[in-house]
Amino acid sequence: MVSEAEMSESISTRLAWVAVDWGSSNLRAWAMDAGGAVLAEAEAARGMLGLAPADYEPALLAVIGDWLPAEGRITVLVCGMAGARQGWREAPYRPVPTALDALAEGAVSPAVEDARLDVRLLPGLCQGADAGGFDVMRGEETQLAGLAALESGVSGLVCLPGTHAKWATLDSGRVERFHTYMTGELYRLLAERSVLAHSLSEDDLEDSACREAFSAAVAEAAAAPEAFTRTLFGLRAMDLLDDALPDGEARGAVLAARLSGLAIGLELAGACGELAAGQSVRLIGVEALCRRYALALSALGHSSEIIANRRAVLAGLGLAHAALAHDALDHD
């Protein structure tokens, strides 16, 4: 049996750098070896929303401290909200269009007390009025960079579903433009805090009635986006009047699937305009949500391909780390 101390020692002797995805509510860290393999991973519920600048270094050490060797300086490469203005230190947004292998150029180093730490915070991306309309992202650019690392010179439309879903148009490994849709937040507000809350329960897209209601709603919202706020109230009216709906828990589940379909369908009506015929959408994110988007896309006749969140983030941080290392060699 290997003791915890022996395990840590085995990590610290092989540790080349640390990859960190530090969001609004969580931090996830991976101990990386020189070949890009993951030696260990850890996480904590310590996100930007609950941290003052001085809290970041202790929060980081609590998660990765055991991995660090006694001597030497380890690069800790961080993407996400830790680099926001309200985060550890601001890594200013880089404007699009921009190359995804150049993110490291915008990294900033916060002051640290522990001499073993060389922390680099990666920047987010911003877009001006003329470049496609005001927009910002922070964290997703690293997932996009991961895609560029996994598929050199990647082009096409990429969707990162979530509270604020991002759609990026890539061309030969560059972000040409991107758009954020407030779909996830809108769904949650409507499902939890509107008059609809009493009509809804949790949906289950494995269930055929939910699946059908979801797909029909996607097609309906995409075909008539101008009716969106009308179809929202229609959910309440259906609950009162529609005898064809199932009773009890199943009724709320079908109505929730329909609301989800309406919200995602409205998003797709806006986002899929950039999709060339026959072109597939790459989806990066958590599995269940990506599968929901894949179903929505298929309801509109579009195909898609899912790339797991973790794989994309690690590849993106790896690409930035390679650029930093290369840059360091150049300057030696």
Added chain:
Amino acid sequence: MVSEAEMSESISTRLAWVAVDWGSSNLRAWAMDAGGAVLAEAEAARGMLGLAPADYEPALLAVIGDWLPAEGRITVLVCGMAGARQGWREAPYRPVPTALDALAEGAVSPAVEDARLDVRLLPGLCQGADAGGFDVMRGEETQLAGLAALESGVSGLVCLPGTHAKWATLDSGRVERFHTYMTGELYRLLAERSVLAHSLSEDDLEDSACREAFSAAVAEAAAAPEAFTRTLFGLRAMDLLDDALPDGEARGAVLAARLSGLAIGLELAGACGELAAGQSVRLIGVEALCRRYALALSALGHSSEIIANRRAVLAGLGLAHAALAHDALDHD
């Protein structure tokens, strides 16, 4: 000087019937004489959401008790949520298409203890899937009846802005179909509970910057309803990036005006499809909100005419009262 007792006596000797608009949060009552003039009016913050069935009669008497003569039976005609399933007693919805002068046919009488009261609760309207899509209204039908009373044989598109805005298509004094848009509730959720809350303050459409932002957003949402959830997040990005916006309080006001314009513009994109060229929209509701809608309609090149809430409700209750009185004569 006239004492309060003398005033009540003067009302009760001339009182012919009582008109009541009883909504989710308030009740408003008017003492009417035989010629249709208002002798007195009163209101209380006692709505359907805070009342059990047994609470309605005492709540009504607390407001109108002083008006009632010692003897005789007075008709109290009530529209609104008091007739909902969760209200005093259910007055079942009448399906559209339906004539607006026939609402009284669907009135129900709740049991009362005070022998002076003859309470009639007016029904709401419902719409089936085949008649224009599932929808319901309760209260607004009486405002529409008021319009039919003020303008015999009225036809055209009528909008009643609010938490759940109603659009009704009238033809010769009949409701052909109607649609509810969840605009007001959606705006409030986004303005108060979403990520946008920190970027917004209260708008003022008398201010030219707010007015311009509002009108531009109406036109933008109506022209590209599929971009709605994208333009929502765009408000956050504008707050972060747009140097052309004013600073301080004025910044939040302009962004709030823009959010309001986007939400109402999306509604108009759906609702104005039924509007024939050159046709005007009748707006019934509270003054400030109707003026906001009138501005939105004018941004899309449509004219409108505002009918005050109180005038429409009183005329609608008056029409129903006349029908009841006529019916009583027929049966005498």
